[in-house]
Amino acid sequence: MKYILSISAFLSMLLAAATISAQTEVDQINDVVTQAKIRAHMSFIASDALRGRDTGSEGLEAAAAYVSSHFIAHGVDTMAGYGEYLQWIPFQEVSPSDSATLTIGGQTLTAPQDFLVLNGETQQSTMPGKYIGFGQEADLEGEDVRFQFAVAQVGDGESQAIGSVITESREKRERAIDAGAMGLIEIYHNVQVPWSMITRMAGQKQLSTDAPADKRHLQMPHIWLSAADSVVTSALLEGGTPIQLDMQGLQRSDLPSANVIGLVPGTDPELRDEYIVYSAHYDHVGIGRPDAVGDTIYNGARDNAIGTTAVMLLAEYIAAHPTKRSALFVLFTGEEKGLRGSDWFVEHSPVDLDQIKYCFNIDNGGYNDTSVVSVIGLTRTTAEEKLQAACNAFGLEAIEDPAKEQGLFDRSDNVNFARKGIPAPTFSMGFRSFDQEIFKYYHQPGDEMESMDFDYLEKYVKAFVLSAISIGNADENSFWIEGDKYYDVGRELYGK
Numbered sequence: 001m002k003y004i005l006s007i008s009a010f011l012s013m014l015l016a017a018a019t020i021s022a023q024t025e026v027d028q029i030n031d032v033v034t035q036a037k038i039r040a041h042m043s044f045i046a047s048d049a050l051r052g053r054d055t056g057s058e059g060l061e062a063a064a065a066y067v068s069s070h071f072i073a074h075g076v077d078t079m080a081g082y083g084e085y086l087q088w089i090p091f092q093e094v095s096p097s098d099s100a101t102l103t104i105g106g107q108t109l110t111a112p113q114d115f116l117v118l119n120g121e122t123q124q125s126t127m128p129g130k131y132i133g134f135g136q137e138a139d140l141e142g143e144d145v146r147f148q149f150a151v152a153q154v155g156d157g158e159s160q161a162i163g164s165v166i167t168e169s170r171e172k173r174e175r176a177i178d179a180g181a182m183g184l185i186e187i188y189h190n191v192q193v194p195w196s197m198i199t200r201m202a203g204q205k206q207l208s209t210d211a212p213a214d215k216r217h218l219q220m221p222h223i224w225l226s227a228a229d230s231v232v233t234s235a236l237l238e239g240g241t242p243i244q245l246d247m248q249g250l251q252r253s254d255l256p257s258a259n260v261i262g263l264v265p266g267t268d269p270e271l272r273d274e275y276i277v278y279s280a281h282y283d284h285v286g287i288g289r290p291d292a293v294g295d296t297i298y299n300g301a302r303d304n305a306i307g308t309t310a311v312m313l314l315a316e317y318i319a320a321h322p323t324k325r326s327a328l329f330v331l332f333t334g335e336e337k338g339l340r341g342s343d344w345f346v347e348h349s350p351v352d353l354d355q356i357k358y359c360f361n362i363d364n365g366g367y368n369d370t371s372v373v374s375v376i377g378l379t380r381t382t383a384e385e386k387l388q389a390a391c392n393a394f395g396l397e398a399i400e401d402p403a404k405e406q407g408l409f410d411r412s413d414n415v416n417f418a419r420k421g422i423p424a425p426t427f428s429m430g431f432r433s434f435d436q437e438i439f440k441y442y443h444q445p446g447d448e449m450e451s452m453d454f455d456y457l458e459k460y461v462k463a464f465v466l467s468a469i470s471i472g473n474a475d476e477n478s479f480w481i482e483g484d485k486y487y488d489v490g491r492e493l494y495g496k
């Protein structure tokens with residue numbers, strides 16, 4: 001007897017099969033991701049014992065060992081070439097100069113009120129100054145600045161954006177060194193960032209990964225001078241006036257810290273050379289100013305013990321149920337110090353960047369709506385539908401960044417991937433605005449797990465896992481929406 005399957009019967013079977021497979025994934029996630037496991041991981045990562053997980057601290061190293069141990073337990077691989085799960089970053093902690101004075105035309109100026117020391121070793125020197133405009137290539141042409149202070153205006157004469165002023169300043173220093181100057185003084189006047197704010201920022205310790213090739217780069221004094229004193233600035237602009245500098249140098253000490261990287265190879269022979277990065281920063285801000293009850297440990301349960309926990313549980317899930325594409329689990333150090341771990345990762349990636357098809361990052365400031373997940377960049381990549389469906393499967397709704405004024409897309413590790421062209425949104429706990437409820441815990445000692453809603457966290461982590469595997473198993477890679485700021489650089493990266 002011939003059996004004829006009608007089209008509609010066939011379609012309904014397909015539909016049932018699809019429902020069953022979706023159901024199976026939800027069931028499997030329910031088995032792996034439990035509230036008890038979330039609590040267990042959080043209770044260690046956000047504990048006082050880890051002292052707020054500051055970059056380079058023993059507390060953060062203990063957290064790295066904990067994540068590594070979890071990877072071992074679940075059979076997550078190390079990357080080829082890495083003996084362990086750790087990608088060490090040779091950070092140096094640079095402490096500001098303790099004291100410095102500058103005497104120009106008989107007038108003595110003191111740091112940090114009147115000027116800032118950005119670079120240089122301890123020294124006493126007296127040299128003439130030579131004014132070189134904005135210190136551009138063209139300004140330096142035909143000028144002899146050897147054995148003198150090169151004196152320049154800050155910036156390039158066009159952009160006032162502080163980021164470009166800082167980048168320009170670094171380049172100017174290189175140019176001054178190449179031209180044989182013995183020091184560089186930049187006269188600071190910027191309408192966007194007042195001098196008082198600059199001195200506050202510069203009073204903090206910084207992390208550096210510069211490895212200056214020759215000693216002159218460490219030695220050469222580089223100074224930003226407030227333009228406030230017009231007598232001094234006009235003396236500098238005229239040139240020839242002897243400049244006397246007496247300064248304590250910057251102090252550098254090694255402060256290595258590691259990203260943690262785990263791998264589960266993909267199952268599809270065609271797609272296994274493609275990678276999805278699933279990332280979270282596991283550092284926080286350490287110990288600091290006490291709050292009203294005298295607590296000094298910034299536990300960072302929301303920021304970002306929960307994200308770290310989510311990536312650990314995702315790794316456990318994918319190790320048991322591998323995706324078609326290879327999965328790279330990356331826990332970044334140094335996020336709170338200026339996205340340093342992710343910056344290092346994209347510059348020293350263990351796989352070619354064009355093999356990384358998507359970075360699915362998770363980071364959290366806090367939450368004030370437990371019916372939603374706020375995905376920073378939800379509508380900027382073609383994964384939107386997948387993420388929405390995954391959130392819906394656990395009774396949540398995905399919403400786009402509701403607080404655009406905060407610039408969150410550019411304030412977490414995802415942006416270092418985006419700049420390279422890799423589509424990279426950030427999954428975050430539900431918030432409708434950056435209000436008091438968020439600021440109550442955001443970067444506060446009170447950001448502890450006891451104040452969190454674990455019924456919500458369970459759904460949230462499950463939605464993260466389902467979103468992640470739907471990206472890792474998709475037939476087509478998701479990409480930037482046409483017209484996005486990163487669309488063109490993405491096309492370039494992948495040769496589209």
Ligand SMILES: [Zn+2]
Nearest residue numbers: 303304363364
């Ligand atoms: Zn964070």
